[in-house]
Amino acid sequence: KRITVLKGDGIGPEIVNEALKVLEAVAETYGHHFAYQCMDIGGIAIDQHGTPLPQETTDACLDADSVLLGAVGGPKWDGLPGDIRPEKGLLGIRKAMGLYANLRPARLFPQLADASPLRREIVEKGIDFVVVRELIGGVYFGEHKTEEVDGELVATDVMPYAEHEIRRIVQVAMEIAKKRRSCVTSVDKANVLDTSRLWRKVAGQVAAEHPDVAFSNMLVDNAAMQIVKNPAQFDVMVTENMFGDILTDEASMITGSIGMIPSASLGDGTRGLYEPIHGSAPDIAGQDKANPIGTILSAAMMLRYSFDLCREADAVEAAVAQVLDQGLRTADSMADGCTLVGCRAMGDAI
Amino acid sequence: KRITVLKGDGIGPEIVNEALKVLEAVAETYGHHFAYQCMDIGGIAIDQHGTPLPQETTDACLDADSVLLGAVGGPKWDGLPGDIRPEKGLLGIRKAMGLYANLRPARLFPQLADASPLRREIVEKGIDFVVVRELIGGVYFGEHKTEEVDGELVATDVMPYAEHEIRRIVQVAMEIAKKRRSCVTSVDKANVLDTSRLWRKVAGQVAAEHPDVAFSNMLVDNAAMQIVKNPAQFDVMVTENMFGDILTDEASMITGSIGMIPSASLGDGTRGLYEPIHGSAPDIAGQDKANPIGTILSAAMMLRYSFDLCREADAVEAAVAQVLDQGLRTADSMADGCTLVGCRAMGDAI
Ligand SMILES: CC(C)[C@H](C(=O)O)[C@@H](O)C(=O)O
Numbered sequence: 074k075r076i077t078v079l080k081g082d083g084i085g086p087e088i089v090n091e092a093l094k095v096l097e098a099v100a101e102t103y104g105h106h107f108a109y110q111c112m113d114i115g116g117i118a119i120d121q122h123g124t125p126l127p128q129e130t131t132d133a134c135l136d137a138d139s140v141l142l143g144a145v146g147g148p149k150w151d152g153l154p155g156d157i158r159p160e161k162g163l164l165g166i167r168k169a170m171g172l173y174a175n176l177r178p179a180r181l182f183p184q185l186a187d188a189s190p191l192r193r194e195i196v197e198k199g200i201d202f203v204v205v206r207e208l209i210g211g212v213y214f215g216e217h218k219t220e221e222v223d224g225e226l227v228a229t230d231v232m233p234y235a236e237h238e239i240r241r242i243v244q245v246a247m248e249i250a251k252k253r254r255s256c257v258t259s260v261d262k263a264n265v266l267d268t269s270r271l272w273r274k275v276a277g278q279v280a281a282e283h284p285d286v287a288f289s290n291m292l293v294d295n296a297a298m299q300i301v302k303n304p305a306q307f308d309v310m311v312t313e314n315m316f317g318d319i320l321t322d323e324a325s326m327i328t329g330s331i332g333m334i335p336s337a338s339l340g341d342g343t344r345g346l347y348e349p350i351h352g353s354a355p356d357i358a359g360q361d362k363a364n365p366i367g368t369i370l371s372a373a374m375m376l377r378y379s380f381d382l383c384r385e386a387d388a389v390e391a392a393v394a395q396v397l398d399q400g401l402r403t404a405d406s407m408a409d410g411c412t413l414v415g416c417r418a419m420g421d422a423i
Numbered sequence: 424k425r426i427t428v429l430k431g432d433g434i435g436p437e438i439v440n441e442a443l444k445v446l447e448a449v450a451e452t453y454g455h456h457f458a459y460q461c462m463d464i465g466g467i468a469i470d471q472h473g474t475p476l477p478q479e480t481t482d483a484c485l486d487a488d489s490v491l492l493g494a495v496g497g498p499k500w501d502g503l504p505g506d507i508r509p510e511k512g513l514l515g516i517r518k519a520m521g522l523y524a525n526l527r528p529a530r531l532f533p534q535l536a537d538a539s540p541l542r543r544e545i546v547e548k549g550i551d552f553v554v555v556r557e558l559i560g561g562v563y564f565g566e567h568k569t570e571e572v573d574g575e576l577v578a579t580d581v582m583p584y585a586e587h588e589i590r591r592i593v594q595v596a597m598e599i600a601k602k603r604r605s606c607v608t609s610v611d612k613a614n615v616l617d618t619s620r621l622w623r624k625v626a627g628q629v630a631a632e633h634p635d636v637a638f639s640n641m642l643v644d645n646a647a648m649q650i651v652k653n654p655a656q657f658d659v660m661v662t663e664n665m666f667g668d669i670l671t672d673e674a675s676m677i678t679g680s681i682g683m684i685p686s687a688s689l690g691d692g693t694r695g696l697y698e699p700i701h702g703s704a705p706d707i708a709g710q711d712k713a714n715p716i717g718t719i720l721s722a723a724m725m726l727r728y729s730f731d732l733c734r735e736a737d738a739v740e741a742a743v744a745q746v747l748d749q750g751l752r753t754a755d756s757m758a759d760g761c762t763l764v765g766c767r768a769m770g771d772a773i
C-alpha cells in the first residue's frame with residue numbers, strides 16, 4: 074500500500090514519525106508492505122514552494138492508496154493573506170480528494186476518565202459517539218469576498234448546500250450507526266437557515282430509507298448544550314462543515330484527551346486522509362513533548378477504513394490501551410501516579 | 424416608563440407574569456410607575472394575525488421605553504415555511520429595534536454550584552463572564568434562498584459583515600469590560616472566513632483605542648473547547664451572531680442553571696429588549712412548573728440598562744439570591760434538601 078505522508082508544521086513531523094513507527098511494526102508483524110512518500114503541505118510548503126498546497130502534493134495524494142497528515146499552521150504564517158495560509162493547504166487537499174465525510178470519534182478512554190472536565194456522574198454514563206462532519210461544502214467552500222461599499226469594507230462568505238451533498242453525508246452517518254448503536258442525531262439551525270431547512274428535509278428522506286436507525290433532529294445551539302449536559306445520549310451525530318468544526322472540538326474536549334483523538338476523512342472510494350484532530354502546537358514543537366496517540370490512532374483508522382485491515386487496526390488500538398494501562402503519559406495527559414514520557418518514548422512503547 | 428410586553432408562546436406567559444409581579448413590587452417600594460402594553464409575537468401572533476410580527480407589535484416596541492419578552496415557538500408551528508415561523512418574529516423585532524448587542528451573562532450562582540456539569544475543581548475557579556453577541560448581522564440576516572439547479576435543490580445563506588457593524592459591537596464589549604475585569608476575547612474563524620478576517624482586523628483597531636483592556640483573539644472551535652476546559656479565563660467574550668448563538672448556549676449550560684440566565688439586547692439608545700435565554704418549553708407550558716428567574720433577572724437588567732435604576736436592579740438580584748439561599752427551587756433546578764415550588768410561588772417569594 075502506498076501512503077502519502079504530509080507531516081506539516083509544528084509538532085506534525087514528530088507525531089507522524091511515531092505513527093510511521095507503529096505502521097512499520099504492523100507491517101513487520103503481519104507481513105505487509107507500506108511505501109511512504111513524504112510531501113509538503115501548509116506552512117512548510119509556503120516556505121519551500123510559495124504555496125500551502127503544491128501541485129506535486131495534490132498529485133501524490135491522488136495517486137496514493139491513502140494519506141496520513143500531522144498538522145498545519147503556526148504563528149509564523151498568521152499574517153499572510155487568505156489564500157496563502159497554511160490552512161488553505163488542508164482545505165485544498167480535502168477538496169481535491171473529494172473527502173466529504175469527516176469522522177471524529179468522541180470516546181472517553183476509561184484510563185483517562187479523570188481528565189474529563191465533566192463531573193463523574195456524567196462521565197460514568199459513558200461518552201462514546203462519533204461526529205460525522207460534512208467536510209467540503211458549506212461556508213468553508215462558498216465564495217469569500219471583501220470589498221469596499223459606501224466607503225467601508227464589507228466582507229461576505231457564502232454558505233451553499235446542494236441536495237446531493239447532504240444526502241451522501243447523511244447516508245454515511247446511517248451506515249456508521251448500523252455498526253454501532255443505530256442512532257443518528259442530525260444537527261442544524263433550521264429555524265434560521267435555508268441550508269439547514271434543506272438539510273433537515275433531505276436528512277429526513279434518507280432516514281426514512283433506514284427505518285432500523287433511530288433518527289432525530291437537533292438545533293445546533295441545543296447540541297452545544299447537550300454535549301456538555303448529557304453526552305451519553307449520542308451515538309452518531311451528523312452535521313454540516315462549520316457546525317461540525319465547533320461541535321467536534323467541544324466533543325473532544327469533554328473526553329479530556331484531545332491529544333488522543335484521531336479522525337478519518339473519506340470520500341467515495343477507500344482512499345482517505347487521516348489526521349489527529351488537534352493542531353500543530355507550535356509552542357512545544359521539536360521538544361519531544363507532543364502526544365503521538367491521536368496520530369497513531371489515525372493510522373489505525375487508515376488500516377481499518379482504507380485498507381480493510383481490521384485485525385491490524387485492533388492490534389494498534391489494543392497497544393495504545395495497554396500502554397495507557399501501564400500508566401505511560403505524555404505531558405498533556407499527565408496524572409498522579411503515572412509515568413511521564415516524551416513523544417518518541419510513547420511511540421516506542423506502543 | 425412604558426414597557427411593551429411580549430409574552431409569546433409556551434411558558435412565555437407564565438414566566439413574564441412573574442417578572443411583572445416583581446416589577447410591580449419594585450414600583451411600589453421605590454415609587455415608580457411602569458405602564459405595560461401586551462402585544463403578540465411568535466406563534467400566538469401567527470394564530471391571531473397570520474404573521475409572527477404584526478406591524479402593531481413593532482410599532483408598540485418602537486414606541487416604548489423598553490420591551491420584555493418571554494419566549495417564542497413550539498411544535499405547533501414547526502411545519503410552517505421560513506418566513507412565517509415564530510422565530511421570524513423574534514429576529515424581526517431585534518432588527519426593527521436595531522438591537523445589535525446581545526449581552527448574555529454566564530455566571531454560576533454559588534447556591535447552584537452542584538448543578539454545573541463541570542467538575543468541582545473547574546467550577547471552584549469561578550464562572551463569571553459575559554458573551555456579547557452581535558445580533559442583527561451575519562448569516563442570520565444575509566440573503567437566504569433555495570432554488571433548483573441542475574435538477575436538484577440548492578440552498579444558500581449569505582453571511583455579510585460590514586466594518587461599522589463589527590466596530591460598534593466590539594466597542595460595546597470594551598465598555599462592558601471596563602466595568603468588569605477589563606479583559607476581552609474576540610472569537611472568530613479567521614483561518615477560513617473573510618467575515619472573520621475583517622472582524623479580527625476591526626476588533627484589533629478598536630482594541631488599540633482601549634489600551635487599558637487586555638485583548639485577544641480566539642478561534643471559534645478553540646473557544647468551544649475553552650468554555651468547557653477553563654471558563655475562568657473569560658471576562659467578556661465578543662463574537663458574531665451565529666457563533667454567539669452556539670457559544671452562549673454552551674456557556675449557559677456549564678453554569679448548570681439555564682433557567683436562570685437573563686439577556687439584554689441593546690442598540691444605540693437606552694431602549695432594549697430583555698428576555699431569558701431559554702426557550703418556550705412547550706412540554707411544560709401552562710403547568711406552573713417553569714422557572715421564572717431568567718425572566719425576572721431580565722427585568723432586573725432592564726431596570727439597570729434601560730432605566731438606569733441600579734439600586735432597584737440590585738434589589739431584584741438580591742431577592743433572587745435570597746430565595747435561592749432559602750432553598751426554594753423550581754423543578755428544573757431541584758436538588759437534595761431544597762423545597763420544590765411552582766412558577767407562581769417562586770415569583771411570589773422573590
Ligand atoms: C485548520 C482549520 C481550517 C480546520 C477546520 O476548520 O476545518 C481545523 O479546525 C479542523 O477542524 O480540522
Ligand SMILES: CC(C)[C@H](C(=O)O)[C@@H](O)C(=O)O
Nearest residue numbers: 264265294496510513514668
Ligand atoms: C430562536 C432563535 C432564532 C434564536 C437565535 O438563534 O438567535 C435563539 O436560539 C436565541 O439564541 O435567541
